[in-house]
Amino acid sequence: MKILLLYPQYPDSFWSFKHALKFISKKAAVPPLGLITVSALLPQSWQKKLIDMNVTLLKDEYILWADYVFISAMYIQKESVNKVINKCENLNTPMVAGGPLFTQEYKNYPQIDYFVLNEAEITLPIFMTDLSAGKAKRVYKTDMYANLDMTPIPDYHLLDMKKYAFMNVQISRGCPFSCDFCEITTLLGHKVRMKSPNQFIEELNALYKLNWRGSVSIVDDNFIGNKKEIKSAYLPKLKQWMRSHKYPFVFNIQSSINLADDKEMLALMAETGFTSTFIGIETPDEVSLNHCNKVQNENRDLLKSVQEIQKAGLQVSGGFIVGFDSDTPSIFQRQIDFIQKSGIVSAMVGLLNAPKNTLLYQRLCAENRLTKESTGNNTDSSMNFIPKMDYDELMLGYKKIIHSIYASKPYYQRVRQLFLNYKHSYNKQKEINFSLFGAFLKSVYVIGIVNKGRMEYWKLLVWTLVKRPKLFIEAITFAVYGYHFRIVYGL
CATH class of the missing domain: 3.40.50.280 (Cobalamin-binding domain)
Structure with a gap:
C-alpha cells in the first residue's frame, strides 16, 4: 500500500x-x-x-x-x-x-x-x-479508551525536522476535571491514562537519535492530571536521562494551576529542563469560575499561584475567557489588570464558545441560544451562541482587552513584569540554545526600525541588559512574539 x-x-x-x-x-x-x-x-x-x-x-x-x-x-x-x-x-x-x-x-x-x-x-x-x-x-468508532501501553513510537523520521520550531510528545490522555466549555473529556475521558516512563524515554531516544536538539512540547492536556505518578515515576527518570544526555531538550507543557501548590515538584521540573507551562486561568471572577465548573481555579489567589510558578523557573502562558453568563462590564478591566500584574506575556484572550458535546453546548442548546458551530479559533472574535451581556458591549470590551494588553507599551511592560517575577534556571539546559544571531538582526530591523512600536522595543532591550542581562535572549523572543500578536490582532 x-x-x-x-x-x-x-x-x-x-x-x-x-x-x-x-x-x-x-x-x-x-x-x-x-x-x-x-x-x-x-x-x-x-x-x-x-x-x-x-x-x-x-x-x-x-x-x-x-x-x-x-x-x-x-x-x-x-x-x-x-x-x-x-x-x-x-x-x-x-x-x-x-x-x-x-x-x-x-x-x-x-x-x-x-x-x-x-x-x-x-x-x-x-x-x-x-x-x-x-x-x-x-x-x-468506539466508546472505549485506549491502553497507551499499545501506542507505538511515532514515525518521527517522516518529518522534515528543520522546518519546525518544536517537536512534540505525549505522555497521557484524559483530564480529571470537568470544565463545562471543554471537549477534552468527551474525546478522551476523565481517567488519566499514561504511557510507561520507559515508553516515554524511548520516544525521547528516537528524537535524540534523529539529532533533534531544542524545544519539546509535551502535549498532554494536563501534564499533572496524575500528579503523583508524574512526580514519583516520570520526573526522576527523566532528570536522570537528561543529565546523562547533557540536557539536549527543554520542555514546555500544559497544566492546571494547582501545579503552584507543590514547590518540590516545581523545583524538580526546573532542574530537569521544564521552562514553561500553559494554564487555563479563564477569569479572575469567582462566580464565573463556579458557573463553568473550573473547580481547580476556585478559592485561591490566582495571581500568587502564577507568581509561584514563575519564581520556580517556569514561564506561564495563559488562556482567558470573557462572555460567561455571569460576566458584568467590570470584567474587562479586571482581566486587563490581572494579565498585566501577572507577567503572563502570551495571554490568549478569547470569547466564550461552546464546542459540540460539551456540557455548555447541551445547556445552550436547551436554552435555544446556539447560533452556529464553533470555529475552533479562540481569537477570531467569534461566538456560537447568544450571550447574556449585550453583544455590542461584549465585543467592545473584548477589543479593549486585546488593545490594552497587546499594544506595544503595555505588552513590553508585561515582559518586564515577568522578568521581575521570574527566577531563571541557569543549568546546563542553556547549552541547547542555538545561535539566535540572525533572528536578533531581523528583530532589530523589523521591530526596532520599521515597526511603529520600535521605541518600546529598544527600551526593553536596554532595561534587560541593565536589570536582567541573562534574560536577553528571552527579551528578543518575547519581542518577536509581540510582533506576531500585533499582526494577528490587527494592532
Whole structure:
C-alpha cells in the first residue's frame, strides 16, 4: 500500500506563531503528532509519505501516488479540510479520515470514504483487518479508551525536522476535571491514562537519535492530571536521562494551576529542563469560575499561584475567557489588570464558545441560544451562541482587552513584569540554545526600525541588559512574539 498522510493547513491565529517563526526561518511550530503515530500503527512494509500543508505545498502528484489519503484535522482547520477533500475527489483517490474534527462531525462529510474515529489504537486495526478482507465499513468508532501501553513510537523520521520550531510528545490522555466549555473529556475521558516512563524515554531516544536538539512540547492536556505518578515515576527518570544526555531538550507543557501548590515538584521540573507551562486561568471572577465548573481555579489567589510558578523557573502562558453568563462590564478591566500584574506575556484572550458535546453546548442548546458551530479559533472574535451581556458591549470590551494588553507599551511592560517575577534556571539546559544571531538582526530591523512600536522595543532591550542581562535572549523572543500578536490582532 501507498499511504499519503495529509495534515491540512492552519489559518493565521494566536498559536500559529506564523509571523514569529519567520525570524528563525521555521515553517510551523509543531508537527502533526497524531498522524505520525497513526503511521507507526500501519504495517512497516507499506510506503508512507507525510505532507504537512503548514510546511509543504500539496501537489496533485502526491495524491495520485497514493492508494489512500489519510487525513487528520481539528476544528480550526476546516477551511483547508474542504479544499483537500475537493482535491482528492477530483483526483479519485479514496480518503480515510480521523482526529477530533471528524470524530465529532463525520456526518457532515459525505465525500469521505472511510472514518477511523476516536483513538486509532482501537479502531485502526479493525479497519485494517476489514480492508484487507475487502469488507471495510464506512465508519469505525468506539466508546472505549485506549491502553497507551499499545501506542507505538511515532514515525518521527517522516518529518522534515528543520522546518519546525518544536517537536512534540505525549505522555497521557484524559483530564480529571470537568470544565463545562471543554471537549477534552468527551474525546478522551476523565481517567488519566499514561504511557510507561520507559515508553516515554524511548520516544525521547528516537528524537535524540534523529539529532533533534531544542524545544519539546509535551502535549498532554494536563501534564499533572496524575500528579503523583508524574512526580514519583516520570520526573526522576527523566532528570536522570537528561543529565546523562547533557540536557539536549527543554520542555514546555500544559497544566492546571494547582501545579503552584507543590514547590518540590516545581523545583524538580526546573532542574530537569521544564521552562514553561500553559494554564487555563479563564477569569479572575469567582462566580464565573463556579458557573463553568473550573473547580481547580476556585478559592485561591490566582495571581500568587502564577507568581509561584514563575519564581520556580517556569514561564506561564495563559488562556482567558470573557462572555460567561455571569460576566458584568467590570470584567474587562479586571482581566486587563490581572494579565498585566501577572507577567503572563502570551495571554490568549478569547470569547466564550461552546464546542459540540460539551456540557455548555447541551445547556445552550436547551436554552435555544446556539447560533452556529464553533470555529475552533479562540481569537477570531467569534461566538456560537447568544450571550447574556449585550453583544455590542461584549465585543467592545473584548477589543479593549486585546488593545490594552497587546499594544506595544503595555505588552513590553508585561515582559518586564515577568522578568521581575521570574527566577531563571541557569543549568546546563542553556547549552541547547542555538545561535539566535540572525533572528536578533531581523528583530532589530523589523521591530526596532520599521515597526511603529520600535521605541518600546529598544527600551526593553536596554532595561534587560541593565536589570536582567541573562534574560536577553528571552527579551528578543518575547519581542518577536509581540510582533506576531500585533499582526494577528490587527494592532
